[in-house]
Amino acid sequence: KAGVTQTPRYLIKTRGQQVTLSCSPISGHRSVSWYQQTPGQGLQFLFEYFSETQRNKGNFPGRFSGRQFSNSRSEMNVSTLELGDSALYLCASSSATRLSGELFFGEGSRLTVL
Amino acid sequence: GQNIDQPTEMTATEGAIVQINCTYQTSGFNGLFWYQQHAGEAPTFLSYNVLDGLEEKGRFSSFLSRSKGYSYLLLKELQMKDSASYLCAVRDDYKLSFGAGTTVTVRA
Numbered sequence: 001k002a003g004v005t006q007t008p009r010y011l012i013k014t015r016g017q018q019v020t021l022s023c024s025p026i027s028g029h030r031s032v033s034w035y036q037q038t039p040g041q042g043l044q045f046l047f048e049y050f051s052e053t054q055r056n057k058g059n060f061p062g063r064f065s066g067r068q069f070s071n072s073r074s075e076m077n078v079s080t081l082e083l084g085d086s087a088l089y090l091c092a093s094s095s096a097t098r099l100s101g102e103l104f105f106g107e108g109s110r111l112t113v114l
Numbered sequence: 115g116q117n118i119d120q121p122t123e124m125t126a127t128e129g130a131i132v133q134i135n136c137t138y139q140t141s142g143f144n145g146l147f148w149y150q151q152h153a154g155e156a157p158t159f160l161s162y163n164v165l166d167g168l169e170e171k172g173r174f175s176s177f178l179s180r181s182k183g184y185s186y187l188l189l190k191e192l193q194m195k196d197s198a199s200y201l202c203a204v205r206d207d208y209k210l211s212f213g214a215g216t217t218v219t220v221r222a
Contacts, residue, residue, distance in 0.1 A: 003156075004156075033209075033210070035212070040214060041214060042201070042212045042213055042214035042215055043157075043201065043203075043212035044212075045209045045210070045211060048208075048209065055208070056208040056209050058209065090156065090157070102147065102159040102162065103147075103159070103210060104159075105149075105156040105157045105158070106156055107155060107156045108156065
């Protein structure tokens with residue numbers, strides 16, 4: 001069974017640009033969550049999607065957005081990039097319909113903003 | 115909101131035991147997770163506690179006290195491959211929140 005796949009793995013952008021990251025969950029998983037990981041801050045929750053609907057959202061500015069498609073694949077977008085957006089962005093999927101059960105993480109997309 | 119605290123770093127010798135503590139304050143509680151993350155890799159699930167007490171899984175054990183807002187992860191018979199970051203995470207009513215992680219270094 002294939003794991004969570006994230007693309008691209010690495011990318012470099014400049015301030016002001018926008019970026020789209022993609023996540024393919026484990027087959028059959030309908031819940032996809034996104035996290036931002038930076039040194040010292042740990043994993044910060046961005047948002048969670050279930051059956052194409054955003055169920056929950058963390059405390060990030062509106063420049064961070066996402067969506068989920070009918071096949072459960074998800075994308076997140078960051079517009080007007082800032083230096084502080086440099087981070088590892090992790091996607092996690094879960095088979096649970098309610099908020100229970102473990103999350104399965106992808107290896108992340110490492111974004112560097114210059 | 116969530117406030118999750120765990121030590122930043124710990125060092126131990128191969129074959130020894132290490133205990134990683136985690137304290138939390140939460141507005142709702144639906145379970146506590148421990149994840150392991152090796153450098154450059156994805157976090158992987160280690161354990162889940164929702165009721166008070168000890169959960170044992172091989173060399174790893176996790177303990178929870180909901181009344182004290184406290185958990186620990188116990189790593190026994192440490193091996194070099196256990197060198198990693200260990201993340202404590204608490205689920206409230208709508209999300210899983212993580213601590214900053216504890217980097218464990220195992221020395222020969």
